[in-house]
Amino acid sequence: MDALDIVANLQHVIPYYQAIFSADEHRVIGYEVLGRYESEGSVFSLGPFFHDETIPEEFRLEVDETVTKKALDYFLSNGDDSTFIFLNRDANLLMLDRAESFLKLLFQYEEKGLSLERIVLEINEQHFKGDFNQLGHLLTYIRTYGIRVALDNIGEHSSNLERISLLDPDILKIDLRELRKTSTNYSYQDVLYSLSLLARKIGATLLYEDIEAAFQLQYAWRNGGRYYQGYYLAEPFPHLLSPDFLKERLRQECHHFIQQEKKKLQTLYNISEQFQLRITSLLMKYKKTANFNELITCLSTELGDACFRIYICDEDGFQQSANIFRQNNEWKLQPEYCMKNWSWRPYFLENIIRMRSRKRGILSDLYADIETGETIRTYSYPIDERHYLFIDLSYSYLFEHDAHY
Ligand code: CA
Numbered sequence: 020m021d022a023l024d025i026v027a028n029l030q031h032v033i034p035y036y037q038a039i040f041s042a043d044e045h046r047v048i049g050y051e052v053l054g055r056y057e058s059e060g061s062v063f064s065l066g067p068f069f070h071d072e073t074i075p076e077e078f079r080l081e082v083d084e085t086v087t088k089k090a091l092d093y094f095l096s097n098g099d100d101s102t103f104i105f106l107n108r109d110a111n112l113l114m115l116d117r118a119e120s121f122l123k124l125l126f127q128y129e130e131k132g133l134s135l136e137r138i139v140l141e142i143n144e145q146h147f148k149g150d151f152n153q154l155g156h157l158l159t160y161i162r163t164y165g166i167r168v169a170l171d172n173i174g175e176h177s178s179n180l181e182r183i184s185l186l187d188p189d190i191l192k193i194d195l196r197e198l199r200k201t202s203t204n205y206s207y208q209d210v211l212y213s214l215s216l217l218a219r220k221i222g223a224t225l226l227y228e229d230i231e232a233a234f235q236l237q238y239a240w241r242n243g244g245r246y247y248q249g250y251y252l253a254e255p256f257p258h259l260l261s262p263d264f265l266k267e268r269l270r271q272e273c274h275h276f277i278q279q280e281k282k283k284l285q286t287l288y289n290i291s292e293q294f295q296l297r298i299t300s301l302l303m304k305y306k307k308t309a310n311f312n313e314l315i316t317c318l319s320t321e322l323g324d325a326c327f328r329i330y331i332c333d334e335d336g337f338q339q340s341a342n343i344f345r346q347n348n349e350w351k352l353q354p355e356y357c358m359k360n361w362s363w364r365p366y367f368l369e370n371i372i373r374m375r376s377r378k379r380g381i382l383s384d385l386y387a388d389i390e391t392g393e394t395i396r397t398y399s400y401p402i403d404e405r406h407y408l409f410i411d412l413s414y415s416y417l418f419e420h421d422a423h424y
Pocket residue numbers: 051107141171
């Protein structure tokens with residue numbers, strides 16, 4: 020499609036609307052407006068046109084404005100007055116006139132009765148070439164009109180966390196296309212996880228987009244996604260949908276996710292309970308050992324099916340024993356670990372306080388072991404008021420007991 024043909028035939032430029040659904044009500048809460056070109060019965064996406072930087076800016080701005088006007092006319096005319104309207108803008112083009120033309124257009128529609136609080140400005144920050152501080156100031160100014168700001172396409176490339184928090188968006192749109200079922204490497208999931216933590220810290224709502232399969236919707240649900248968008252739910256249409264279009268299906272899928280998650284949490288709880296009983300009775304059995312190294316050596320002979328490392332720390336995280344470490348089916352004491360301090364590790368002191376108050380052991384989340392790189396969990400247990408036992412459970416044990424994901 021030639022860029023000049025598009026600009027010369029604006030009557031063929033039309034908006035499509037892709038519905039966005041909410042997790043809390045399972046309703047359509049908004050639509051992303053997408054540019055399309057209709058020609059001889061076929062409809063083409065204008066995405067490539069908008070992203071092509073060799074096309075003069077004024078062409079792209081004009082086509083963008085045409086799509087936006089037609090969409091806003093449609094929203095005003097069809098009586099829908101509650102859904103969010105997500106409008107895409109290139110950050111570079113927006114900065115050219117400091118959003119003046121964009122805001123002027125919106126003010127015209129505000130006079131016709133459109134509430135600007137319905138507008139969500141979608142910005143793609145990855146290709147932005149200017150000064151991020153200035154873009155941040157501009158977005159803050161735009162927000163004074165009640166317009167929300169969403170950062171688009173987060174996660175597609177490794178996004179810069181500092182930049183995201185500088186722009187302080189209301190919504191983070193996280194792309195799930197890269198999340199594949201067959202992927203055995205967890206690195207993309209880890210990137211998504213850190214983005215979800217960041218969203219929580221800066222108070223941004225998570226919108227997962229490009230959901231194309233049930234497992235991606237489940238991922239979005241499990242990872243703090245309040246809004247969902249993608250072909251699995253609804254493709255872009257030239258018209259709006261009934262707000263309850265997917266309500267029943269989403270309710271059923273969500274029910275299924277809840278059942279699965281509860282089952283998984285119950286499994287972890289059961290494992291933790293089994294260790295609680297097992298360790299309590301082993302400590303009774305070996306209470307006469309002369310020192311901690313002897314104790315962990317005795318424990319290793321009993322726990323070989325489940326773990327590959329055992330050690331003991333005091334309440335400040337100073338290791339009070341050697342490590343006992345299993346390699347090639349042989350247990351070996353590693354005295355060089357004695358008196359190392361582990362208080363800097365995430366959740367370490369928090370877990371000590373929990374164990375001390377509840378007088379019970381704790382099963383950790385999944386994480387990669389620093390030395391072996393293996394995905395593991397640690398079971399920790401309060402021996403007495405001041406000493407804590409740490410048992411690193413092997414991946415094979417977790418896998419066998421369905422506690423590996
Ligand atoms: Ca977008």
